[in-house]
Amino acid sequence: MLPFIVGVAAGAAVVYTLGNRKAIKHTLKSGVDKAKELAEDVKKSVDGTIECIKSKKSEKLEVKEEAQ
Known part of the structure; x- marks a missing residue:
């Protein structure tokens, strides 16, 4: 009976x-x-x-270089 019901539904x-x-x-x-x-x-x-992350990283590097 189940295969019949599945067939009808399909x-x-x-x-x-x-x-x-x-x-x-x-x-x-x-x-x-x-x-x-x-x-x-x-x-x-x-x-x-x-881009935001890259710019923040480059800003940190510039600040570090300026401090030395």
């Missing part, structure tokens, strides 16, 4: 997917676009943090 999922292909495609494209934007924002933030 068949229903396939029919639903084929019937709503355009809506699913649009939703996936929208999600991918949002993910790309988020990835770009995260990359910019990480790059900014790296």
Whole structure:
């Protein structure tokens, strides 16, 4: 009985997917676009943090050299 239920559920999922292909495609494209934007924002933030850390390290080195 369980294989029959699983088969019916899988068949229903396939029919639903084929019937709503355009809506699913649009939703996936929208999600991918949002993910790309988020990835770009995260990359910019990480790059900014790296630059900040590098500048602080170079400032410390300059202060050390001036003190000697």
